[in-house]
Amino acid sequence: MPVDLPMPRVGPLAEHAPRPIKVVLNWGRRYSLWVFNFGLACCAIEFIATSMGSHDFIRLGVIPFAPGPRQADLMVVSGTVTDKMAPAIRRLYDQMPEPKYVISFGACSNSGGPYWDSYCVTKGVDQIIPVDVYVPGCPPRPEALLQGIIRLQEKIAAESLSGAALRRKYAAHRTPSAAELSRPLLLDARHGPAGQVAR
Amino acid sequence: MTTRDIVFVVVGVITALSGLLAVSTRHVVHAALWLLVCLGSLAGCYIVLGQELVGIVQLLVYVGAIVVLVLFALMLTRAPIGPQPDIDAPVWQRVVAALLGAATTALVAAATLPVIGQQSVDLDTPVVTTQQIASAIFGTWVWPFELLSVLLLVALVGAFAVSRVVLARRSRS
Amino acid sequence: MSGLTWLEVVLRAVAVLAAFLVLPLLVGQTEHKVMAHMQGRLGPMYAGGFHGWAQLLADGIKFVQKEDVVPARADRSAFRLAPGVALVPYLVALAVIPLAPGVVGAKVDASALLVLAVIGVGIIGTLMAGWASANKYSLLGAMRAAAQLVSYELPMVLVVASVALAAGTLSLVGIAQAWTPWWLLWQLPGALVFFVAGLAELQRVPFDMPVADSEIVFGPYTEYTGLRFAFFLLAEYAGIVVMALLFAVLFLGGWAGPWAATVGWLWTLLKGLVLAVVVIWFRVSWPRLREDQLQRLAWVWLVPIALLQLAVTAVGVVMMR
Amino acid sequence: MTGNLDRPDPDDLERPVVDLSPPGGAPSKVKGGEPDGGRGGSGLSGILPGIVQGLATTARTMTRHTHTAEYPDVRPQLPPRSRGVIALLDENCTSCMLCARECPDWCIYIDSHKEELPPTTEGGRARQRNVLDRFAIDYSLCMYCGICVEVCPFDALFWSPEFEYAELDIHDLLHEKPRLSQWMATVPAPPALDPGSADPAEVTAAAKPARPARPVRGERAPGPGRPSRPPRADPQQTPPVPPADGDV
Numbered sequence: 001m002p003v004d005l006p007m008p009r010v011g012p013l014a015e016h017a018p019r020p021i022k023v024v025l026n027w028g029r030r031y032s033l034w035v036f037n038f039g040l041a042c043c044a045i046e047f048i049a050t051s052m053g054s055h056d057f058i059r060l061g062v063i064p065f066a067p068g069p070r071q072a073d074l075m076v077v078s079g080t081v082t083d084k085m086a087p088a089i090r091r092l093y094d095q096m097p098e099p100k101y102v103i104s105f106g107a108c109s110n111s112g113g114p115y116w117d118s119y120c121v122t123k124g125v126d127q128i129i130p131v132d133v134y135v136p137g138c139p140p141r142p143e144a145l146l147q148g149i150i151r152l153q154e155k156i157a158a159e160s161l162s163g164a165a166l167r168r169k170y171a172a173h174r175t176p177s178a179a180e181l182s183r184p185l186l187l188d189a190r191h192g193p194a195g196q197v198a199r
Numbered sequence: 200m201t202t203r204d205i206v207f208v209v210v211g212v213i214t215a216l217s218g219l220l221a222v223s224t225r226h227v228v229h230a231a232l233w234l235l236v237c238l239g240s241l242a243g244c245y246i247v248l249g250q251e252l253v254g255i256v257q258l259l260v261y262v263g264a265i266v267v268l269v270l271f272a273l274m275l276t277r278a279p280i281g282p283q284p285d286i287d288a289p290v291w292q293r294v295v296a297a298l299l300g301a302a303t304t305a306l307v308a309a310a311t312l313p314v315i316g317q318q319s320v321d322l323d324t325p326v327v328t329t330q331q332i333a334s335a336i337f338g339t340w341v342w343p344f345e346l347l348s349v350l351l352l353v354a355l356v357g358a359f360a361v362s363r364v365v366l367a368r369r370s371r372s
Numbered sequence: 373m374s375g376l377t378w379l380e381v382v383l384r385a386v387a388v389l390a391a392f393l394v395l396p397l398l399v400g401q402t403e404h405k406v407m408a409h410m411q412g413r414l415g416p417m418y419a420g421g422f423h424g425w426a427q428l429l430a431d432g433i434k435f436v437q438k439e440d441v442v443p444a445r446a447d448r449s450a451f452r453l454a455p456g457v458a459l460v461p462y463l464v465a466l467a468v469i470p471l472a473p474g475v476v477g478a479k480v481d482a483s484a485l486l487v488l489a490v491i492g493v494g495i496i497g498t499l500m501a502g503w504a505s506a507n508k509y510s511l512l513g514a515m516r517a518a519a520q521l522v523s524y525e526l527p528m529v530l531v532v533a534s535v536a537l538a539a540g541t542l543s544l545v546g547i548a549q550a551w552t553p554w555w556l557l558w559q560l561p562g563a564l565v566f567f568v569a570g571l572a573e574l575q576r577v578p579f580d581m582p583v584a585d586s587e588i589v590f591g592p593y594t595e596y597t598g599l600r601f602a603f604f605l606l607a608e609y610a611g612i613v614v615m616a617l618l619f620a621v622l623f624l625g626g627w628a629g630p631w632a633a634t635v636g637w638l639w640t641l642l643k644g645l646v647l648a649v650v651v652i653w654f655r656v657s658w659p660r661l662r663e664d665q666l667q668r669l670a671w672v673w674l675v676p677i678a679l680l681q682l683a684v685t686a687v688g689v690v691m692m693r
Numbered sequence: 694m695t696g697n698l699d700r701p702d703p704d705d706l707e708r709p710v711v712d713l714s715p716p717g718g719a720p721s722k723v724k725g726g727e728p729d730g731g732r733g734g735s736g737l738s739g740i741l742p743g744i745v746q747g748l749a750t751t752a753r754t755m756t757r758h759t760h761t762a763e764y765p766d767v768r769p770q771l772p773p774r775s776r777g778v779i780a781l782l783d784e785n786c787t788s789c790m791l792c793a794r795e796c797p798d799w800c801i802y803i804d805s806h807k808e809e810l811p812p813t814t815e816g817g818r819a820r821q822r823n824v825l826d827r828f829a830i831d832y833s834l835c836m837y838c839g840i841c842v843e844v845c846p847f848d849a850l851f852w853s854p855e856f857e858y859a860e861l862d863i864h865d866l867l868h869e870k871p872r873l874s875q876w877m878a879t880v881p882a883p884p885a886l887d888p889g890s891a892d893p894a895e896v897t898a899a900a901k902p903a904r905p906a907r908p909v910r911g912e913r914a915p916g917p918g919r920p921s922r923p924p925r926a927d928p929q930q931t932p933p934v935p936p937a938d939g940d941v
Binding site: 008009010024025027028029030031032052053056058059060061063066067068070071073095097098099161 | 404408411412413414415416417418419420424426427429430431432433434435436437438439440441585589590593594595596597598601
Binding site: 053054055056059060107110111112113114116124126131132133134135136137138140141142143144146147148150151155 | 759760761762763764765769771775777797798799831832833834835836837856857858859860861862863866
């Protein structure tokens with residue numbers, strides 16, 4: 001069931017603020033990236049390692065506190081995105097409030113990685129959601145994620161939030177809906193689920 | 200007209216309006232929430248009238264405990280968001296309720312309006328303090344107080360016993 | 373209250389508001405750092421430069437910019453009002469908690485009772501949020517919160533009654549003035565009951581079932597974004613401040629300490645901070661209880677202990693008179 | 694990779710062995726963090742209830758130094774043979790395509806053309822040579838298996854531990870030849886061999902005495918056989934020395 005989502009808007013403050021205030025606003029977004037881990041495979045282990053004591057990305061303001069998408073600012077897709085999971089990713093991404101960012105962590109979510117010719121793997125999470133930073137690796141080191149976060153923070157510090165920028169961001173991604181990404185597993189619905197056909 | 204009068208009128212109007220909304224809204228949970236506003240602003244009335252303790256007890260007991268229980272019970276009934284036509288009162292009940300309410304209001308008004316302005320109390324020097332209320336409850340009115348406590352205790356023990364009976368019957372079957 | 377000029381009222385209100393905005397942030401930052409070091413981490417280091425002191429400011433600035441999402445099926449008015457309902461009671465509570473005999477936002481005769489009453493009102497915000505979100509997890513969380521509050525309100529009121537009985541007054545200033553070190557022993561069971569019940573009312577670990585993220589996402593706050601969510605967070609930390617200060621005033625004598633006449637308010641704040649650190653310490657160390665364990669704890673242990681404490685206090689008061 | 698037989702360092706071998714004694718030589722009686730929660734434990738853990746032990750553990754951790762590696766400020770201590778990025782020494786590349794064919798992800802792109810080299814001597818035959826036009830690795834696809842590095846017959850690919858190349862645009866993760874060559878500067882020296890191990894093949898080859906000068910064309914011995922090797926010091930009596938720690 002495709003749902004027409006309204007184009008997200010930024011607040012009036014972020015849209016019309018003068019330059020010095022925008023610097024402050026960017027600083028706030030930069031150091032408060034509540035992260036929502038979309039851990040799908042082995043890369044998620046490296047993500048967890050980054051959040052633990054020896055790397056501790058809370059130092060950078062990346063706070064792994066948000067249990068759901070509504071409070072999150074940053075989604076880290078770490079692992080193999082399958083076609084079956086893709087609608088869920090898209091749905092949770094759509095539930096995050098703007099301004100939001102995505103880090104694609106590892107080869108699988110960058111472009112399918114080792115599963116580049118699999119029939120059921122999405123060839124890169126950027127086919128369903130806009131990605132801000134791609135971290136290469138299979139899986140990447142924890143430090144590589146930290147470096148990706150720093151790249152993202154530099155990007156945030158330099159960006160200027162506006163409705164036009166949001167529309168540009170979604171220009172390529174807002175057209176297909178999450179539900180269109182799934183396809184029926186059985187072509188003929190009359191036979192019911194596969195198990196019943198076998199009997 | 201002093202500031203206190205104005206505040207009292209405002210709080211009183213809020214109380215009356217929220218009370219009206221509590222009985223007229225078609226959303227079950229909204230009714231409970233309006234009741235909350237009503238009871239809370241009633242506590243405000245008490246405080247404006249210089250009866251701090253009564254107001255706070257009103258807040259503690261009614262707003263903090265009873266309305267919470269009401270809301271809790273409503274949520275257990277899967278109270279939906281939006282109006283509920285199936286539990287809506289029919290028109291004749293509404294008319295009767297409105298008539299009864301108007302009659303009660305008229306009765307109370309007839310009893311209280313004539314005495315307005317006859318006697319005034321100086322609220323700036325509080326006459327009734329917490330200690331006076333305490334000595335009144337535990338001195339003059341100690342027997343009614345104890346009787347009410349026993350009544351509540353009986354109700355509590357009764358509720359407990361009823362739940363035990365139900366539990367015992369369920370475990371036997 | 374009648375002796376105050378308008379200017380003084382405004383000044384006091386501003387001071388209370390400032391404390392209301394600063395103290396919770398202080399507790400939040402302490403939590404970040406204490407929790408990090410208890411887990412062998414460093415905690416925020418970059419926001420603001422020196423050891424990430426401005427982490428919560430950055431959080432606040434970010435929350436202001438976030439999109440304000442109201443779910444399509446939600447009850448819009450209740451959904452929008454809920455954070456305010458959760459937040460304002462703690463502001464009122466903070467206004468009447470004295471830091472020293474003169475340092476108090478508003479002098480109220482029965483301030484101990486007032487604080488308990490308004491804290492009980494705060495739960496309505498959580499209930500409204502849970503019901504109005506049109507989300508099953510929110511509703512479950514709100515029901516857990518309500519069940520928790522109903523159970524723990526009673527022992528809390530009972531132990532506060534015990535302290536009020538011992539002091540012979542319902543005023544927080546009076547209770548703290550009547551405090552003697554002997555109370556540390558005499559009111560110890562009551563103090564423990566108050567602390568446990570306070571933790572449960574704040575929905576802090578180990579009593580954080582209403583927001584148990586492994587079970588019900590984020591409980592009543594699941595659907596909240598941006599500033600409204602920040603209000604809930606602020607309410608939680610303001611709750612810690614209120615509970616810690618209340619505990620300090622009721623059971624630790626508030627400003628009692630060396631040079632109490634001059635730096636008494638500092639003593640109250642210090643005791644409150646230590647208690648807040650204990651709350652954080654519990655959060656780091658302990659796992660979450662189960663809902664039925666929580667109810668059992670309340671009704672089998674806390675209520676009887678609180679009643680016993682009340683009886684002991686009554687006997688003590690009569691004996692000493 | 695003949696000179697780089699990976700022999701585990703003896704220190705590395707001991708690392709995985711779980712060391713149960715707490716760091717700093719604290720007496721092993723204080724086991725606040727033990728998973729048994731103090732049930733049936735000995736000493737202090739038997740006396741204190743579990744919840745107090747939990748508090749004690751966190752409090753003790755707070756008094757200790759954290760072991761957080763402050764990455765952007767402090768260079769990370771990467772383990773030896775870290776697989777960060779693959780560097781290309783394009784002088785060594787002969788465009789043989791072995792790496793591209795063996796790559797499980799097919800993430801190596803090679804373009805080359807043939808070039809005629811003029812004969813070095815008068816009247817000689819012109820030789821052909823492969824010239825590398827494009828060598829690119831798509832790091833968004835690479836799975837860091839290292840097969841390309843292993844199969845490269847001419848040591849043109851090397852592992853570098855560098856990992857700092859996250860990009861805002863996925864097209865930038867396709868590293869072309871210049872960028873791959875830049876990584877060469879970061880390739881560490883191969884780890885030293887164990888004492889007592891056999892010399893690497895290159896060294897042995899270099900240490901051989903030079904061949905005798907070619908005989909003049911007319912004097913060449915008849916028959917298709919290769920010219921006889923330079924005389925060795927009695928090859929029958931000294932068998933080839935096996936590797937010191939025999940990795941068979």
